[in-house]
Amino acid sequence: xxxxxxxxxxxxxxxxxxxxxxxxxxxxxxxxxxxxxxxxxxxxxxxxxxxxxxxxxxxxxxxxxxxxxxxxxxxxxxxxxxxxxxxxxxxxxxxxxxxxxxxxxxxxxxxxxxxxxxxxxxxxxxxxxxxxxxxxxxxxxxxxxxxxxxxxxxxxxxxxxxxxxxxxxxxxxxxxxxxxxxxxxxxxxxxxxxxxxxxxxxxxx
Amino acid sequence: xxxxxxxxxxxxxxxxxxxxxxxxxxxxxxxxxxxxxxxxxxxxxxxxxxxxxxxxxxxxxxxxxxxxxxxxxxxxxxxxxxxxxxxxxxxxxxxxxxxxxxxxxxxxxxxxxxxxxxxxxxxxxxxxxxxxxxxxxxxxxxxxxxxxxxxxxxxxxxxxxxxxxxxxxxxxxxxxxxxxxxxxxxxxxxxxxxxxxxxxxxxxxxxxxxxxxxxxxxxxxxxxxxxxxxxxxxxxxxxxxxxxxxxxxxxxxxxxxxxxxxxxxxxxxxxxxxxxxxxxxxxxxxxxxxxxxxxxxxxxxxxxxxxxxxxxxxxxxxxxxxxxxxxxxxxxxxxxxxxxxxxxxxxxxxxxxxxxxxxxxxxxxxxxxxxxxxxxxxxxxxxxxxxx
Numbered sequence: 001x002x003x004x005x006x007x008x009x010x011x012x013x014x015x016x017x018x019x020x021x022x023x024x025x026x027x028x029x030x031x032x033x034x035x036x037x038x039x040x041x042x043x044x045x046x047x048x049x050x051x052x053x054x055x056x057x058x059x060x061x062x063x064x065x066x067x068x069x070x071x072x073x074x075x076x077x078x079x080x081x082x083x084x085x086x087x088x089x090x091x092x093x094x095x096x097x098x099x100x101x102x103x104x105x106x107x108x109x110x111x112x113x114x115x116x117x118x119x120x121x122x123x124x125x126x127x128x129x130x131x132x133x134x135x136x137x138x139x140x141x142x143x144x145x146x147x148x149x150x151x152x153x154x155x156x157x158x159x160x161x162x163x164x165x166x167x168x169x170x171x172x173x174x175x176x177x178x179x180x181x182x183x184x185x186x187x188x189x190x191x192x193x194x195x196x197x198x199x200x201x202x203x204x205x
Numbered sequence: 206x207x208x209x210x211x212x213x214x215x216x217x218x219x220x221x222x223x224x225x226x227x228x229x230x231x232x233x234x235x236x237x238x239x240x241x242x243x244x245x246x247x248x249x250x251x252x253x254x255x256x257x258x259x260x261x262x263x264x265x266x267x268x269x270x271x272x273x274x275x276x277x278x279x280x281x282x283x284x285x286x287x288x289x290x291x292x293x294x295x296x297x298x299x300x301x302x303x304x305x306x307x308x309x310x311x312x313x314x315x316x317x318x319x320x321x322x323x324x325x326x327x328x329x330x331x332x333x334x335x336x337x338x339x340x341x342x343x344x345x346x347x348x349x350x351x352x353x354x355x356x357x358x359x360x361x362x363x364x365x366x367x368x369x370x371x372x373x374x375x376x377x378x379x380x381x382x383x384x385x386x387x388x389x390x391x392x393x394x395x396x397x398x399x400x401x402x403x404x405x406x407x408x409x410x411x412x413x414x415x416x417x418x419x420x421x422x423x424x425x426x427x428x429x430x431x432x433x434x435x436x437x438x439x440x441x442x443x444x445x446x447x448x449x450x451x452x453x454x455x456x457x458x459x460x461x462x463x464x465x466x467x468x469x470x471x472x473x474x475x476x477x478x479x480x481x482x483x484x485x486x487x488x489x490x491x492x493x494x495x496x497x498x499x500x501x502x503x504x505x506x507x508x509x510x511x512x513x514x515x516x517x518x519x520x521x522x523x524x525x526x527x528x529x530x531x532x533x534x535x536x537x538x539x540x541x542x543x544x545x546x547x548x549x550x551x552x553x554x555x556x557x558x559x560x561x562x563x564x565x566x567x568x569x570x571x572x573x574x575x576x577x578x579x580x581x582x583x584x585x586x587x588x589x590x591x592x593x
Contacts, residue, residue: 031367031369031370032367032370033364033365033366033367033370033377033379033380034364034365034367035362035363035364035365035380035381036362036363036365036479037360037361037362037363038340038360038361038363038479039359039360040358040359040360040361087458096358097356097358099468110415110416114415117410118410118411118412118415118448121410121411121447121448121462122411122447122461122462122463123462123463124442124445124447124462124463124464154463156443156464156465157465158465158466158467159466160463160466179463180463180468181466
């Protein structure tokens with residue numbers, strides 16, 4: 001072959017190589033939303049009723065500000081475990097598809113209306129005003145003080161339901177919230193109500 | 206019909222002057238990158254100077270960047286072209302020059318290997334405590350917004366939105382779900398502070414972010430520092446808005462809402478790559494020389510389980526002895542938590558063998574070339590002796 005032919009072939013190969021490198025450099029890391037299905041992680045913090053305590057009783061640790069905590073009596077078949085982050089405790093009823101959380105925050109924690117509207121937003125409901133708040137509130141007197149209870153259901157074909165109790169105790173605000181599928185929450189409602197009625201100050205603190 | 210090539214362009218492409226210019230440019234880039242590491246950190250400086258085609262400079266007072274210098278990738282590419290072209294032009298195709306052909310091929314492979322590494326190498330890490338099992342890796346620098354359907358008691362459906370998509374501030378549809386994400390703001394790095402009540406000027410009306418004030422900061426530059434990414438996002442499902450949430454890797458537990466009986470959680474976390482196998486840390490050892498605090502050895506005894514392959518075995522990972530499995534190399538990198546936490550650096554580089562092959566080729570080529578030269582030299586000496 002003539003020298004010019006070698007040259008032409010060489011340049012063509014170089015052009016192909018450069019084009020390939022530039023293509024890979026520019027396009028190889030196109031970002032997109034990924035999806036994967038993973039098995040549930042085991043809850044390493046799950047614990048049963050603490051030994052030495054009365055059956056069904058839960059001794060809540062002290063609230064964060066060092067003032068008194070709260071105790072409650074677990075309904076039959078319910079378990080509890082220590083929470084993480086902002087969650088004080090997680091309660092598990094014997095009904096699947098329901099999440100029950102206990103959260104304590106210092107002070108008014110934003111106020112009752114803001115928190116109720118946040119719960120409503122969590123199940124896709126529009127916010128309400130003070131008048132509607134008062135109408136939706138049910139009050140229960142407990143040994144820890146008055147607990148305001150709210151019960152909301154979402155719209156749509158697969159309804160969700162939220163029942164929550166809110167109590168101001170010694171400068172802290174306690175939120176006990178049950179959330180899940182409407183039927184499951186309905187099945188656990190009476191037990192949850194009894195749990196709220198059992199709230200009392202932690203005598204040890 | 207062979208295309209006509211400009212003789213002058215061909216001369217320029219094959220000239221030794223071009224080789225020298227490229228080498229000088231590379232030296233300048235190395236010095237500039239070294240100095241830039243002080244402010245940018247190692248990885249950003251390497252990406253800006255060495256692994257880019259152009260070095261950009263942000264014009265002061267303007268929101269525009271202009272290229273001011275060729276980057277390492279461009280200089281390397283020109284050098285490879287120059288090397289190949291010069292070889293084709295000057296080296297004759299004969300057995301006498303076979304050694305030089307092999308040497309040049311090794312050099313070219315070295316540049317190609319660096320290019321492959323720059324484009325395809327992925328570095329992640331695996332932080333694992335004794336007794337823990339992990340089936341995923343995490344990026345040390347990149348975050349993702351993980352949107353998970355946690356309704357099912359057996360599994361979670363996790364959708365990962367890369368931070369690059371959040372940073373573009375577009376509306377992001379999450380495929381396979383009824384969700385669309387409206388990204389209102391994205392912060393590369395931010396300071397988060399709890400306020401006594403609602404955060405002023407914040408669009409957040411859901412979740413823990415209502416009481417969190419966000420202040421944007423410059424991205425960190427230290428190699429041991431991590432940015433606190435933050436974003437305001439609004440998930441919308443079937444036309445129903447679920448409010449505006451603050452997501453950040455500085456927040457704690459995931460935040461959740463319920464749509465049509467499905468519980469969705471939102472959390473900003475290091476970008477994950479899930480593996481088809483798992484590693485369990487059975488024992489981490491940190492040995493020191495007797496009577497001193499000088500580290501002698503770090504090692505992690507892990508159990509590798511791959512159900513698809515029916516594989517279950519123990520592997521010891523220690524310094525300079527990585528576990529090579531599934532196209533990845535697991536190196537012992539760091540440790541913590543009173544020697545109960547092991548951090549493995551995981552490198553995936555399809556071109557990891559190329560530098561070794563390159564060295565072998567260069568060495569073999571040199572040996573071949575000098576062998577031919579020796580034989581020719583001996584032959585020339587022998588001829589006059591025989592003539593006598």
